[in-house]
């Protein structure tokens with residue numbers, strides 16, 4: 456059965472609660488998450504007195520902002536039920552990536568897409584709208600497959616699709632580790648991690664021949680990780696030849712571009728230069744702990760806690776290299792009465808869900824984590840990101856892509872936020888300098904005096920002024 460043209464869909468729609476037809480799918484063994492975890496090498500801060508500053512209207516009026524667009528959602532030719540969904544989510548205007556990508560994504564015959572845009576600029580909505588525009592709602596079978604690198608991101612993306620499609624008949628299923636698997640999946644959209652989706656296909660839980668859209672979110676990350684890249688490629692072999700392949704990410708290291716081109720041949724491409732990637736609303740700082748640590752005046756951890764005891768931050772995320780460090784810091788900060796949780800690959804699925812849900816609901820104020828949720832997670836109240844350990848690759852070299860994704864957990868869609876790097880030795884300084892050089896952006900040193908540092912961070916959070 457053919458998909459009705461975008462403008463014809465209204466006649467086909469009846470109200471239906473998303474997800475009522477098919478229970479959410481869940482499975483076992485998920486290599487996606489395991490691989491992600493293996494790569495983990497890498498307060499209630501008193502009462503919050505700062506509200507996250509949002510100047511969306513101003514930002515969307517600035518032609519140089521990635522949030523600016525010439526057009527409206529109506530002009531992008533979206534169906535009125537999707538427009539309703541967008542307005543219900545309080546989306547007034549498309550962002551630049553939405554304005555540029557949507558006409559290309561919706562053209563017929565469909566063309567593949569490899570797209571890049573800064574963190575927090577609305578890439579999810581761009582592919583979610585494409586999916587919701589392309590589904591044939593009369594056909595009760597999976598037609599879009601979305602791959603995410605982590606269970607947290609898969610769950611979040613699923614919710615976005617459900618919310619955006621609230622006024623359509625869309626049905627969705629999630630394919631993530633440790634969840635019960637129905638023998639047959641009939642939902643229009645499956646969002647999952649690659650290993651679990653592969654498992655679904657292996658078990659013939661759905662017919663892949665109906666898939667018309669294959670989306671790899673955070674695609675560079677998946678293609679860069681050998682087993683995920685292989686899995687994604689294998690999955691693609693089961694899909695129809697004319698299936699539209701859509702790859703989105705904020706970062707595209709050169710080494711994965713070739714792979715991307717092979718998985719999405721002939722794609723339309725939207726790219727940015729490294730120096731265009733930094734989000735202006737995120738002010739980037741560092742504390743140099745080297746002298747204090749040398750003179751035994753304080754350990755790195757004491758400096759972190761000292762900073763947190765002074766700062767009033769809405770919510771924040773602290774990134775560390777090892778799972779044990781995450782747990783240790785969480786425990787010590789809890790003893791100091793901060794509302795802290797830790798999240799990493801050692802936890803089981805239910806525990807991970809409980810932790811992220813509690814943080815999302817604002818019940819905990821500080822999330823300490825490894826790279827496992829460095830990408831995609833969208834929580835508006837996060838206004839500080841701390842790199843307790845600088846992000847490095849397995850060889851100990853600077854990992855600018857992970858750095859950009861980590862700090863991108865703040866400053867979402869025009870909000871302001873700060874990031875603070877903890878520099879404790881020559882190596883971490885070198886890593887930071889390499890990241891500065893990569894993005895052509897200097898980070899600002901915070902003074903040793905924590906009261907002064909607090910003052911600077913406070914102003915940065917309020918001002919929205921870019922770091923030089």
Ligand SMILES: Nc1ncnc2c1ncn2[C@@H]1O[C@H](COP(=O)(O)OP(=O)(O)OP(=O)(O)O)[C@@H](O)[C@H]1O
Nearest residue numbers: 546548549550574575576577578579580831833868
């Ligand atoms: N046109 C819009 N108007 C208002 N808000 C929007 C619009 N598009 C997206 N948003 C909101 O902006 C936030 C960031 O969007 P999203 O998570 O899609 O960013 P992203 O580009 O995928 O980020 P990342 O690179 O971190 O994955 C979300 O809270 C989303 O609801």
